[in-house]
Amino acid sequence: MARAEHVDSAALARLLGGWRADDMPLPHALADALDELVAGNVLVEGAALPPQRALAAALGVSRGTVAEAYAELAARGRLTSRQGSGSRVRRDRSAGGGDHVVDGRLASFGSTRRLAELDLSSGALPALSLVREAVSAVDLCELDVYLAGDGYYAAGLPRLRAVVAEQYRAQGLPTEADQILVTSGSQQAVWLCASSLVTPGDEVLVEEPGYRGAIEAFRTAGARLTAVPVRADGLDLDHLDRVARRAALLYCQPAAHNPTGISLPAAARERLSEIVGRHGLLTIEDRSCADLVLDDRGVRPPLPDPPGPGLVIRIGTASKLLWGGLRVGWIRAERPMIKRLTQAKAALDLAAPVLDQMVTAELLTQADRARRERTRRLRAHLADAVAVLAERRPAWRWTPPSGGTALWIDTGTDAVALAERARRRGVLVTAGPAFSPANAQRSRIRLPFWRPVDQFAQAVDLLE
Structure with a gap:
């Protein structure tokens, strides 16, 4: 701004x-x-x-x-x-x-x-029960090993890097531990990429609508932002193909896109990879919400690697699936890129917290159980939210999300004014322009649905 x-x-x-x-x-x-x-x-x-x-x-x-x-x-x-x-x-x-x-x-x-008394501006979730169990079961013998040193693991704890690499291998993407950089959440990962890979004046392709944290990160880095529309079936790949040749970088969320919750089908992911490879377009695939599945198709695998080596950098996090209080994210890339980004991160904060990384490493060994619990809860909350909206806001429209924690709603009216009126009544929601590189999407709001149904209904009643 x-x-x-x-x-x-x-x-x-x-x-x-x-x-x-x-x-x-x-x-x-x-x-x-x-x-x-x-x-x-x-x-x-x-x-x-x-x-x-x-x-x-x-x-x-x-x-x-x-x-x-x-x-x-x-x-x-x-x-x-x-x-x-x-x-x-x-x-x-x-x-x-x-x-x-x-x-x-x-x-x-x-x-x-x-x-605001009821903050619906964020889709961040409360912790799973597994988190408390993992914190209580921290291996003190392992901790003693780390306590004997200075605690600065610039690229992350070796065990956590190995566990994250195994997660990628299980999803079909060959990965070794030294291709992982642990960050303090996925937001730091986005900012590291933006500040390290973009020079002022570079053209960066972002989604419209898109993740507001990434929009701000690239804008702060001095990029010229070009919007690629997100349609009801995901990123507009025809449009992307037309503008890709002149861009320095693409940032996208092909799975459980924030804020729409849309996931690209398999054929579209293949075509996206082909476009990236043909144009030699450096691409950041942000998979922060990919674990939050709402439909029956399961976790979407990472974007297939295009023929050009090192074109896709992938970002992930434990904060969405497990708990936002675990400030642990990561970047998966080729080794030279990981070395470059590790140097940039070390200059920023030296290293991610050791205890958070220990807990996260243990929890990620139970990722399938965590995903099942999250999916079950989110589906129940979504069903409740849809019933409330059908009764109280029947004119509102949205595309059913395949993942994530919120509905991307077209209110059919000025959502900026609606959000301001709600703020005065004690409800905080985010209107569409926050998710737009051009301050568009003015009839939209992002409405998280994970809260108890009585709180959600109370908020909806005040959104008028």
């Missing part, structure tokens, strides 16, 4: 978060919230704010409220306004800032803004 010259109204609404305050008028509260974004350098010098009417629609307030807020910011010296060119940020560099942006939401230290 800080790099954009023109700030989109939907993106700004997401950054503002729960900006309303019970103890002050709306224009003043909005001015304070915008001021914080400027002070924290989230909105940079010269950035053009949205037109008053567009921001008012996104926030669900009157145009007059936005006009008064802009006028107050101008009086504070935070905005400059010119006829025909709109309002642009003017940042006082002497002002301090105590704000952080986390996952697209503003977190202000000392803020009096009320947090």
Whole structure:
């Protein structure tokens, strides 16, 4: 966001978060919230704010409220306004800032803004029962071996790398332990790839809609993002074939795509591999959600290797299947690439936590059991959620997901405004533009369905 010259109204609404305050008028509260974004350098010098009417629609307030807020910011010296060119940020560099942006939401230290009571902005799952068992059964003799050293295993614990490699072999992809780099979650893996493999100005192909963490990672790396549409049957391969020849890299999620939950059929995966090989297109296959299966076809295997060596880098994680509190992900690639990315990671955080890796290595030996438990639970929650939506939101439409934890819903209305109204009622959901490199998908929301049915129904009642 800080790099954009023109700030989109939907993106700004997401950054503002729960900006309303019970103890002050709306224009003043909005001015304070915008001021914080400027002070924290989230909105940079010269950035053009949205037109008053567009921001008012996104926030669900009157145009007059936005006009008064802009006028107050101008009086504070935070905005400059010119006829025909709109309002642009003017940042006082002497002002301090105590704000952080986390996952697209503003977190202000000392803020009096009320947090959402029901957070449906994330599809992250609670831990499986296996996690507690594995933590309780940590092998202290094995731990003693690690305690005798400094604990810095730059590429990951040897045992965990071997277990992950075995997982890939079981899915039909020959892999050795030295082709695995352990990361602190799959998000770090995405950022490592983006920062190491992309130079400013490179054209990177991303899905539309797509995983918002990857969109931000490549945007931060200075890439020029080109959207490849995701249709009801998955990535538009005809479109990909047309744009692949000029791109530096493709990022995609062929299995249990986030946010749609769609998985490419086997024939389409073969064709995707063929396109990658024919164009020599470096490709990141993110399989973070591939273990979360909802249909009867099971876990989709990795993308077949194209003829060109080293073209596909694969990302995985334990956080989706097992528990988000286990910050363990990995990258599977050819050895020279693993060496390059290991050096980049070591400069970032030295190594992933040893105890998390020990627990994850043990749990991955029970991956089939974990997948069965997750599938059973997710299917039950999905059936409950679909029944609630059929009764209370019959006009909403979505493609039945083959995997994942959420529904990608077309509300048929302005989802940005809908999300803002829900926020005021204590429900936090993410509207479609967050998953779009072009801030499109404005009628869509991602709605996680894994919560207890009474909580899900309560949230849906407030989404209107």
